[in-house]
Amino acid sequence: MSGRIGSVHIADGILSAPVWAALDAAAIPAIGLAARRTRVEHAPLLGVMGAFVFAAQRMNFPAGLGTSGHLLGGALLAMTLGPGAATIVLTAILVLQTLVFQDGGILALGANVFNMALIGVWAAWIPYRFLAQGKWKNFGYFAAAFLSVLASAAAAMIELRVSGVALNGAVVSISAAVFVTTAIIEGLITVAVMQTIEKMNPGWLQTPDTRPSRAMGLLAGAAVLLMAVGVLFISGAPDGLEALVAQLGLESREVAYFQAPMAEYEARIAGGDWSRKALAGLAGLGMIYILCAGVGRLLVRQRSA
Amino acid sequence: MGPLARRDARAKLAAALVFLVCVGTTPAGNYQRMAALAAVAIVWIAIARAGLFRSLFQASAILPFPLSFGLVSWWVSGDPTLAVALVVRSYLSALVVVLLMSTTTLADIFRGLQSFGAPAVLVLVLQSLTRYLQVVVDQGLRMRRASISRSGNTGRRYSLWRRAGGALAVLFGKSYGRAENVHRAMLARGFQGTFIALRPHALEWRDFALTAVAAAMSVGAAWR
Amino acid sequence: MIIEVKGLSYRYSDGTDALRGVDFRMEASESVALFGSNGSGKTTFLLHVAGLLEGEGSVRIAGEPFTRSSAPALREKVGYVFQDSDDQLFMPTVLEDVAFGPLHRGMEAREAENRALELLRQLGISELAGRAPYHLSAGEKKRAALAGVLAMQPEILIFDEPTTFLDPPGQRELAHLLLALPQAKLIATHDVWFARQVASRALFFEKGRVVADGPVDEVAARFDWRLH
Numbered sequence: 204m205s206g207r208i209g210s211v212h213i214a215d216g217i218l219s220a221p222v223w224a225a226l227d228a229a230a231i232p233a234i235g236l237a238a239r240r241t242r243v244e245h246a247p248l249l250g251v252m253g254a255f256v257f258a259a260q261r262m263n264f265p266a267g268l269g270t271s272g273h274l275l276g277g278a279l280l281a282m283t284l285g286p287g288a289a290t291i292v293l294t295a296i297l298v299l300q301t302l303v304f305q306d307g308g309i310l311a312l313g314a315n316v317f318n319m320a321l322i323g324v325w326a327a328w329i330p331y332r333f334l335a336q337g338k339w340k341n342f343g344y345f346a347a348a349f350l351s352v353l354a355s356a357a358a359a360m361i362e363l364r365v366s367g368v369a370l371n372g373a374v375v376s377i378s379a380a381v382f383v384t385t386a387i388i389e390g391l392i393t394v395a396v397m398q399t400i401e402k403m404n405p406g407w408l409q410t411p412d413t414r415p416s417r418a419m420g421l422l423a424g425a426a427v428l429l430m431a432v433g434v435l436f437i438s439g440a441p442d443g444l445e446a447l448v449a450q451l452g453l454e455s456r457e458v459a460y461f462q463a464p465m466a467e468y469e470a471r472i473a474g475g476d477w478s479r480k481a482l483a484g485l486a487g488l489g490m491i492y493i494l495c496a497g498v499g500r501l502l503v504r505q506r507s508a
Numbered sequence: 509m510g511p512l513a514r515r516d517a518r519a520k521l522a523a524a525l526v527f528l529v530c531v532g533t534t535p536a537g538n539y540q541r542m543a544a545l546a547a548v549a550i551v552w553i554a555i556a557r558a559g560l561f562r563s564l565f566q567a568s569a570i571l572p573f574p575l576s577f578g579l580v581s582w583w584v585s586g587d588p589t590l591a592v593a594l595v596v597r598s599y600l601s602a603l604v605v606v607l608l609m610s611t612t613t614l615a616d617i618f619r620g621l622q623s624f625g626a627p628a629v630l631v632l633v634l635q636s637l638t639r640y641l642q643v644v645v646d647q648g649l650r651m652r653r654a655s656i657s658r659s660g661n662t663g664r665r666y667s668l669w670r671r672a673g674g675a676l677a678v679l680f681g682k683s684y685g686r687a688e689n690v691h692r693a694m695l696a697r698g699f700q701g702t703f704i705a706l707r708p709h710a711l712e713w714r715d716f717a718l719t720a721v722a723a724a725m726s727v728g729a730a731w732r
Numbered sequence: 733m734i735i736e737v738k739g740l741s742y743r744y745s746d747g748t749d750a751l752r753g754v755d756f757r758m759e760a761s762e763s764v765a766l767f768g769s770n771g772s773g774k775t776t777f778l779l780h781v782a783g784l785l786e787g788e789g790s791v792r793i794a795g796e797p798f799t800r801s802s803a804p805a806l807r808e809k810v811g812y813v814f815q816d817s818d819d820q821l822f823m824p825t826v827l828e829d830v831a832f833g834p835l836h837r838g839m840e841a842r843e844a845e846n847r848a849l850e851l852l853r854q855l856g857i858s859e860l861a862g863r864a865p866y867h868l869s870a871g872e873k874k875r876a877a878l879a880g881v882l883a884m885q886p887e888i889l890i891f892d893e894p895t896t897f898l899d900p901p902g903q904r905e906l907a908h909l910l911l912a913l914p915q916a917k918l919i920a921t922h923d924v925w926f927a928r929q930v931a932s933r934a935l936f937f938e939k940g941r942v943v944a945d946g947p948v949d950e951v952a953a954r955f956d957w958r959l960h
């Protein structure tokens with residue numbers, strides 16, 4: 204199940220502790236929210252659709268020069284199941300890829316969920332909402348899929364950069380070229396599939412309750428694109444991150460460790476005494492867990508009340 | 509069946525998590541700690557009788573990712589310390605996931621996740637995804653074979669794409685129909701919106717002991 | 733009358749008229765085969781009898797009509813064996829799958845597990861309890877699916893093309909198995925031999941209507957409904 208060039212499943216051991224911990228902490232309540240908005244009786248549909256994505260990844264589309272691409276599926280899921288359900292399906296896919304196929308890590312699951320099941324889904328959904336109806340539909344499918352892939356990849360790059368992986372302009376440019384190619388292929392495959400799905404049964408597509416608007420769609424798409432490109436640029440510029448932080452006047456202590464490569468950060472927190480850090484890490488995980496369990500229980504109580 | 513296979517998935521998940529945190533917080537350049545954690549992983553593979561070489565080999569599937577980013581980082585910064593750390597940490601983490609998976613069934617892991625507070629919907633989706641993965645993949649491969657034998661794998665690229673896109677859409681439709689039937693099969697057998705699972709196992713003292721010992725070893729190994 | 737259907741019509745969301753006014757009555761002691769070409773509406777009809785689709789007209793089980801509130805209880809009286817066993821065996825293991833019905837009727841977990849084990853034993857597949865459904869043979873899957881349905885103790889059994897994917901010995905075994913079950917049965921099939929084994933009466937479907945109703949051999953002969 205490898206060979207997913209252009210879609211970055213971050214493994215464990217790559218991200219620095221604050222990065223994976225923060226993203227786990229962000230992803231868990233987001234998944235909880237998405238789960239709360241998903242009906243239990245839809246579980247078989249979402250599971251089978253997850254299986255469909257795996258199957259789709261086995262079907263090659265000739266991309267020229269003897270290479271081929273395949274569907275990644277994030278945008279397709281968002282457009283057919285809706286963003287909340289798509290988040291759940293993609294999370295399940297990521298869990299399975301991590302456990303069974305060694306594709307992505309467990310501590311890095313939060314990061315991968317954040318990149319693909321949240322950013323990847325919303326980067327597709329936001330422009331699609333406005334372009335779903337009318338003459339620009341096909342462009343909407345393409346934009347959704349293209350942006351989904353590009354935004355996910357940009358998020359992964361900046362996470363790596365913040366974790367202390369040294370990147371420069373050349374590396375990021377090459378990566379960006381790969382990402383853009385993948386994103387174009389994803390866009391074209393998604394258009395081909397969505398056109399037929401739409402013909403077979405229009406009921407299989409989500410019809411957003413937003414009023415269709417070409418201008419809003421283009422604006423939203425451009426915003427997502429700009430953000431993705433900006434993030435990619437920052438992750439490649441020498442000291443780009445540090446420059447940005449300085450420019451925004453954020454040089455407070457909270458942001459300080461973003462600038463520091465990992466070893467430095469760790470030395471700073473605990474003065475080389477790692478045990479306190481590990482304990483802090485474990486305590487952090489524990490707290491995240493208690494918080495989420497508590498919030499989850501509250502939400503459940505609220506719903507049944 | 510090794511001794512770990514009989515232990516509760518929750519105990520093993522917790523033990524694995526502690527190990528992963530110890531690995532995930534190891535600073536670049538701390539080779540002593542990396543070696544100690546590697547020793548812990550190998551000891552547990554031996555205890556589990558999971559097959560050392562098979563496990564080492566399986567875990568190496570992870571290597572391309574840390575290697576590529578490690579090499580890039582080395583090339584850009586001129587310092588190999590981080591590259592080594594990425595590779596070692598990734599590999600040790602993968603090793604423990606391989607061990608977890610070779611001693612625990614997926615179904616048990618999912619049940620364990622649920623008792624750790626994962627949303628019920630997510631766990632159900634994981635279950636039906638696992639259940640229908642092979643079914644749908646096989647269906648897709650059959651369809652592709654049929655389509656290739658009908659019209660060959662040649663033609664203008666545009667028409668190839670149309671055909672492949674059409675085939676995927678058909679598979680999508682069939683998956684939709686299958687999901688409808690699965691839902692009907694659940695309704696037909698009394699499902700009314702809440703899911704009830706069989707056998708919520710009680711944890712034994714051995715499960716607690718496993719987690720405690722494993723956690724102590726991981727933390728001890730990292731204590732330097 | 734265990735089943736009473738009056739003026740049943742159904743149109744799928746894409747506009748296909750699958751049923752156009754079907755009337756049907758059946759006694760608890762009967763077993764009825766459903767013939768008809770592909771797409772004639774057999775499956776759609778069976779789904780209505782099991783309360784899994786809701787069309788125009790009425791479907792009564794033992795005198796009681798399907799309504800939103802009566803549906804869950806009535807569905808328990810009707811056991812449905814799906815054409816594709818993979819759709820039916822949705823749980824991770826055979827044991828969990830067979831116990832699914834009893835558990836969701838409110839049975840204690842321990843009791844549900846015992847009931848499941850007992851049924852697996854009756855159907856001669858005890859050794860499959862811990863297996864994952866995907867790796868079973870077609871015949872084993874059919875038996876496991878049947879066990880899951882019988883665990884609900886239904887009064888009516890519905891089979892949608894039960895012999896697809898089964899080899900001839902598997903088909904013979906299934907016929908024996910069905911004959912030994914006391915429930916009223918509705919069986920959609922393309923196999924006249926199989927229908928003759930397990931049913932005395934047959935319906936013939938054409939374009940969403942029942943165009944013949946009588947003894948199996950008569951209906952089959954009238955439509956020349958056999959291989960040679």
Ligand SMILES: Nc1ncnc2c1ncn2[C@@H]1O[C@H](COP(=O)(O)OP(=O)(O)OP(=O)(O)O)[C@@H](O)[C@H]1O
Nearest residue numbers: 744745746748750769770771772773774775776777
């Ligand atoms: N989910 C669906 N959506 C739309 N149309 C459907 C659906 N299921 C069935 N149909 C259509 O309804 C009609 C009746 O189908 P049905 O499956 O009831 O026929 P059948 O007699 O069981 O056929 P077969 O012998 O092939 O199983 C057909 O024209 C079929 O194409």
Ligand SMILES: [Mg+2]
Nearest residue numbers: 774775776892
């Ligand atoms: Mg049918």
